Amino acid sequence: MKARIGYIVRVLLAVIGLATAGVAHGQINTDQVMRIGRNTLYFEDYLLSIQYFNQVISVKPQLAQPYFYRAVAKLNLEDYAGAYSDAGEAIERNPFITDAYEVRGVAAQNMGRFEDAIADYDRALAMLPENRGIMFNKAIAQEELKDYDGARETLKKLIERYPSFENAYLGRARLSIAEGDTTAALGDIDRAIEINKNAMNAYIMRADLAIARDTLLEGALEDMNEAIRLQPHFTGLFINRAYIRYKLDDYFGAMADFDYAIQLEPNNTVAIFNRGLLRAETRDDNKAIEDFSRVLKLNPNDYKALYNRAMLYRQIGSLKEAIADLDRVIEAFPDFAAAYFVRFDCKRLAGDRSAEADYNKSLTLAKKRVHRSPLDGTPYAAPTDDEVALDEHNSDTQEEITRRFTSLTTIEDNTTDTREYNSKDIRGKVQDRNVAVAIEPIFVVTFYDDPTELKPGGDYVREVDDINSTRILRSPLRVTNREPSMTDDETTRRHFSSVDYYNSYLASHAPRTIDYFGRAMDLMTLRDYAAAITDFDRCVEMSPDFALGYFMRAIARYKLSTLDEVNPAQDVANGGGNLHLDDRRATVRAIVDDLDTTLKLSPQMSIAHFNKGVVLLEADDLTGALAAFGKAIELKPDFGEAFYNRGYVYFLLGNRDAGAADLSKAGELGVVSSYNLLKRMNK
Numbered sequence: 001m002k003a004r005i006g007y008i009v010r011v012l013l014a015v016i017g018l019a020t021a022g023v024a025h026g027q028i029n030t031d032q033v034m035r036i037g038r039n040t041l042y043f044e045d046y047l048l049s050i051q052y053f054n055q056v057i058s059v060k061p062q063l064a065q066p067y068f069y070r071a072v073a074k075l076n077l078e079d080y081a082g083a084y085s086d087a088g089e090a091i092e093r094n095p096f097i098t099d100a101y102e103v104r105g106v107a108a109q110n111m112g113r114f115e116d117a118i119a120d121y122d123r124a125l126a127m128l129p130e131n132r133g134i135m136f137n138k139a140i141a142q143e144e145l146k147d148y149d150g151a152r153e154t155l156k157k158l159i160e161r162y163p164s165f166e167n168a169y170l171g172r173a174r175l176s177i178a179e180g181d182t183t184a185a186l187g188d189i190d191r192a193i194e195i196n197k198n199a200m201n202a203y204i205m206r207a208d209l210a211i212a213r214d215t216l217l218e219g220a221l222e223d224m225n226e227a228i229r230l231q232p233h234f235t236g237l238f239i240n241r242a243y244i245r246y247k248l249d250d251y252f253g254a255m256a257d258f259d260y261a262i263q264l265e266p267n268n269t270v271a272i273f274n275r276g277l278l279r280a281e282t283r284d285d286n287k288a289i290e291d292f293s294r295v296l297k298l299n300p301n302d303y304k305a306l307y308n309r310a311m312l313y314r315q316i317g318s319l320k321e322a323i324a325d326l327d328r329v330i331e332a333f334p335d336f337a338a339a340y341f342v343r344f345d346c347k348r349l350a351g352d353r354s355a356e357a358d359y360n361k362s363l364t365l366a367k368k369r370v371h372r373s374p375l376d377g378t379p380y381a382a383p384t385d386d387e388v389a390l391d392e393h394n395s396d397t398q399e400e401i402t403r404r405f406t407s408l409t410t411i412e413d414n415t416t417d418t419r420e421y422n423s424k425d426i427r428g429k430v431q432d433r434n435v436a437v438a439i440e441p442i443f444v445v446t447f448y449d450d451p452t453e454l455k456p457g458g459d460y461v462r463e464v465d466d467i468n469s470t471r472i473l474r475s476p477l478r479v480t481n482r483e484p485s486m487t488d489d490e491t492t493r494r495h496f497s498s499v500d501y502y503n504s505y506l507a508s509h510a511p512r513t514i515d516y517f518g519r520a521m522d523l524m525t526l527r528d529y530a531a532a533i534t535d536f537d538r539c540v541e542m543s544p545d546f547a548l549g550y551f552m553r554a555i556a557r558y559k560l561s562t563l564d565e566v567n568p569a570q571d572v573a574n575g576g577g578n579l580h581l582d583d584r585r586a587t588v589r590a591i592v593d594d595l596d597t598t599l600k601l602s603p604q605m606s607i608a609h610f611n612k613g614v615v616l617l618e619a620d621d622l623t624g625a626l627a628a629f630g631k632a633i634e635l636k637p638d639f640g641e642a643f644y645n646r647g648y649v650y651f652l653l654g655n656r657d658a659g660a661a662d663l664s665k666a667g668e669l670g671v672v673s674s675y676n677l678l679k680r681m682n683k
Contacts (some may be wrong), residue, residue, distance in 0.1 A: 554594035640669030
């Protein structure tokens with residue numbers, strides 16, 4: 001549904017013609033900062049624009065405009081809850097900002113809160129009764145509520161006022177499809193194309209109708225070709241064209257489209273699954289197994305992939321693997337007759353005398369209807385006695401369920417207006433970037449950091465600032481969780497030279513805590529964590545109240561344990577080899593103990609709580625991690641990385657609302673990956 005709303009709404013980058021009241025200058029020049037923020041918003045630098053609006057809000061929280069513009073940025077980043085909240089703040093401060101009602105309505109509509117969306121659209125229409133976009137969005141929201149009469153009336157007014165607005169005809173076509181009148185729908189689609197030969201969504205809708213009815217596929221192929229011409233980088237179009245080509249017996253064309261779709265989106269499980277089916281049909285069994293295995297790596301509970309891989313395993317004689325896959329399918333779908341029969345055949349071929357039980361079970365189920373449920377990961381839910389009887393509306397025959405397991409899949413709701421962004425990483429719709437989901441890493445004290453536009457400087461820690469102010473170390477310290485790689489030979493030589501200096505100095509002078517600490521920091525830079533731990537041990541022995549010594553020893557232990565897990569053959573100080581479970585638990589305890597000691601000595605060090613949360617999260621102590629990230633946020637309310645990780649934990653615990661709220665806040669505070677994770681978790 002969210003993808004569908006995406007093409008309906010063209011978010012308000014050009015609405016920024018609101019009257020600007022003169023404001024006095026505060027600690028910053030708010031007029032100038034607002035202007036820069038609006039410019040960055042116009043150029044789609046959404047994350048950077050949010051940072052500018054944050055500055056204005058911090059100085060002039062009574063202003064409506066920065067909340068409104070921040071809402072627009074968040075809406076483009078698909079942070080719908082954040083956009084809804086900010087638009088509400090803008091309305092609270094100035095109830096006459098019409099566009100704020102539209103933004104809040106769009107956000108509500110994307111969250112499935114259609115009544116709220118319609119209420120906001122009505123408020124906006126009271127001030128702008130002929131606004132084309134608002135009328136259109138309202139009609140779609142009414143359709144989603146199945147208020148077909150209301151939606152048709154809104155669309156009627158829209159078409160009367162704007163007879164050349166092709167999307168109004170497409171909206172009415174969607175309404176006709178929902179009501180089962182495909183003839184009327186085709187008439188409106190044809191009218192939209194007549195108005196605009198480049199109406200991509202019209203071609204897609206007409207092709208989708210042909211696919212659904214399995215008729216006029218040659219015309220559907222022409223429509224899909226035209227849609228691809230208009231939008232050549234949309235994966236779903238190639239998947240659906242491949243399906244049409246398959247139905248027209250053009251196997252080579254279908255395979256080429258699936259291959260290209262996977263090039264565009266390497267983790268698109270629909271394209272990979274479909275290619276696997278096509279390979280299986282052309283007897284390319286091993287490559288088909290590779291495709292189904294790839295799908296299962298991305299989604300371990302894709303039962304369609306499991307069933308089809310089992311069929312291929314049986315085909316090539318890998319009976320043990322086939323039975324293992326079928327066990328999982330039957331566990332999820334205990335009334336699936338074909339799965340029992342295939343497992344019977346595998347067991348029979350393997351000489352298993354229990355095979356007859358599966359054969360009898362398949363015969364018993366052969367004429368029984370199966371409760372309909374998704375095949376891609378949602379567990380089977382058998383109907384209870386008080387549910388309605390199974391019929392054609394809520395169940396499948398055994399033949400139908402088998403066909404569902406072994407049929408190509410198409411992409412629904414292709415009518416999405418997508419755009420490509422080729423600028424810097426933090427620009428454009430960063431939520432669409434195909435990146436691996438990972439938590440924000442630990443914070444370290446180091447000699448180097450990796451500044452970005454959103455975070456040009458390191459974080460502040462009082463103990464680090466105290467050491468830097470003495471200028472006693474050979475280089476100033478920085479605090480970051482984006483430690484750059486050491487790729488400069490000259491830099492490496494400089495730190496080896498510094499270690500030699502400390503060796504010579506400590507050999508000829510009375511040792512001081514800061515000397516061991518300085519050498520340990522050089523060793524950390526050179527990735528000699530075991531030697532660094534030895535020096536940090538000396539630091540805390542000589543100065544038991546040296547908080548930074550415990551903090552850095554925790555980091556060194558963490559880095560060493562991570563290195564040991566990544567490279568089991570690494571000869572490390574704790575004995576070499578990969579960490580066994582007991583060793584890992586002991587390492588976690590040692591790291592947490594050091595961080596706890598740090599916090600006893602420096603209770604306000606928020607990054608110590610953050611690091612503790614990361615360590616506990618990686619040890620699967622979700623409750624402890626949640627508490628640690630919460631404490632970090634309590635101490636540092638603008639700690640974006642802590643909001644991000646806490647949001648991640650909330651999602652792991654199943655608390656989607658709290659997770660979404662934290663990710664929204666993290667994005668607002670400049671954590672780029674928040675919007676990507678937020679989009680994935682909201683699917």
